[in-house]
Amino acid sequence: MSGPIQTILRRVRRGSRDVIENAVSQLFDAAVQPHGVADSGEYRIDELARLAGTTTRNIRVYRDRGLLHPPLRVGRIALFNDTHLTRLRLITSLLDRGYNIAHVKEMLSAWEQGKDLGDLLGLESAIAGSWATEKPQRMALSAARRLIDDPAGFDRLVSLDIIRLDDGEQATIMRPTLVDAFIEIRQYGVALDKLIDLHEQVAPLLDQISAILVQAGVEEVVDKINPGAAMPGDVEVAQLITTLVRFRTQAVTAVGATLASSIEAQVESVVTQMLGDLIEKQAAAGE
Template identity: 35%
Template sequence: MAEYRIEELARVSGSSVRNIRVYQDRGLLPPPFRQGRTAIYTDAHLARLRLVTNMLGRGYAFAQIAEMLAAWESGRSLADVLGMEEAMGTPWTTELPTPITVRQLRQMFGSQLTPANTRKALELGLLRRAGLGFVAPSPRLLEAGHELVKLGVPLGEALTLADEMQREVDHVASLLVGLIRRYVLDPKGDDWLPKGDEVPYYADVLRRLPPVVISALTAAVARSTARVLPDMVGDRLEALLRSSR
């Protein structure tokens, strides 16, 4: 089980230290554990924080969220609740957000790191502000963009591609997760939250879900790339043959 100090929890979750403290004061986030004078948060806190943030984004008020969380927790032991939330908070990737300076970004993207492209990267969540610099939530995506620019793709076009690609992947991932919800988590209706002794089973499902979704998406992308690249190369060869006649 991962452990976080409050600053680390804020960085990993994409929230802020101030918001975390507000959620604790409102009873939406359990208090941290104590190791001496140090406050320690876990994956269970991370899952709860993401759940609260999601519900706030959907327009629920603090009081409504607190009422729903209390209703879910009623009749369940602390071990059950923490076990479920730890499963929900298990990272789907080993990537960690990485601090990056403006100087490093300029070394990567040169004159294409314009204010407009920087704003676009921030809007897409590819960068987050952190003091005088930034944080890259996904260093792999940042490096992929760097490689595209090195190949000659304009940074603005790479950012547009990232936006389109994320929306397409969100759609496919939601289809996969939707199947799990429909047939495994909630075969009888809309109330998919576990009841009583079902908690360990649902926690196990949530732990097994990330590698299934990631494997399916990775395999699908590999198959598509294997089909698309030969088509592209074939088109180029055909054009060269026509021009040589």
Template identity: 40%
Template sequence: MAEYRIDDLARVSGTTVRNIRVYQDRGLLPAPIRRGRTAIYTDAHLSRLRLVTNMLGRGYAFAQIGEMLAAWESGRSLADVLGLEEAMGVPWSSDVPTTITVRELRRLFGKQLTVANTRKALELDLLRRQGTSFVVPSPQLLAAGYELVKLGVPLDEVLELAGVLQHEVDHVAGLLVGLVRQYVLDPKGADWLPSGAEVPYYADVLRRLPPVVISALTAAVARSTARVIPDMVGDRLEALIKRTAVSGDKLS
């Protein structure tokens, strides 16, 4: 089980130290483990933090989230709660959030880093404000955007694509996860939650699901790329052949 100090927890979860302390004060996040004067957080804290931020993003108030968490914990042992929460807290990707300064962003995107483009990146959650700097939830996505801009694609078009891409991937990932929900969880009933004896099995389901989804999406994208790029080249060659036939020139 991984351990984090509060700064590390904020970075990995993509939120701020201030937010973590607010959630603790509201009773939504368990107190850290104390080792002397050092506060230690675990994967269970990371999972709870992700759950809280997700529910806040869906419009729930602090009080509503607190009630739902209390209902989930009611009548269950600490092992029941932590067993699943630790499974959900395990990092699902090596793409760990990082911080970046405005100067570093300008070095990457130059004059295209306009106020409008920065605002768009914040709206799409590609950047999150953290004091005078930003948190980058997905450095890999930032790197892909940078490479597209280097190739000559305008940054505003890259941001537009990022929004469409996230929407489409959310849909496909939802289909994959939906199958597990339909055939593994839903047959147990809408109000069902695993007992202590069932926690290891369903914790294993949660651990195995993210790599399956990522593997399926990666494979599908690789297959699509192998088709789309040759099609683009083929279209250009076809246009060149047609133009040559009309002009009477020979291909060199």
């Protein structure tokens, strides 16, 4: 990764870490207030569902599972307040990140008991879930060498930290999806050296794209949560955190779609050129 890109990423992390951690902490604080705290809004269940972007059925499930505090009862009418709305937005945000209902309940309960956010989720997880789509795979060093089946290529992958050598006779495949792709493409006769060369050419370009996207996502929040100024309202904070939570998925989808479209166009262009050249050669041979 180039120096300027590293500088950008460090600045993004350093400039946003405390601000966003504080925002997430305050959001959790607002979401776990005990019932009875004065709130400005009162909502029936259908209105609460509309404001939170969910369904009345989901709200009832969350209530039954203990994720939402009981509503205020006025006769036969159940009234919810802004604490319910904030908590409901947070629940939806966590579920969107892949946590299940049991995990969400555990996190909210832990926060109510005073546990630290960093201990509970980890800062990166609290901000935007797990950004790493791959889980490293640990195996015996001998098995890793057999998997790659190319001593020189194996050493190059180690130097790129795609494979990490652990103490003793163990190795960790840090990028298993990438390694699997290399192995599959090699079946078509492409040398591992060439695949690693391509990776080294493409990786810095992807780092630049990632830096631009991450910075854009962080700026969206930092611009609205000004350090030193009063925090926005609970609902707005919930919306900002949800923006960050969903940013990763949408960014990956957008980049993936753009890359797929670009590759498709390039393949079509190359194939057309190859066929055109072949037709010209055949025509010239027949003259």
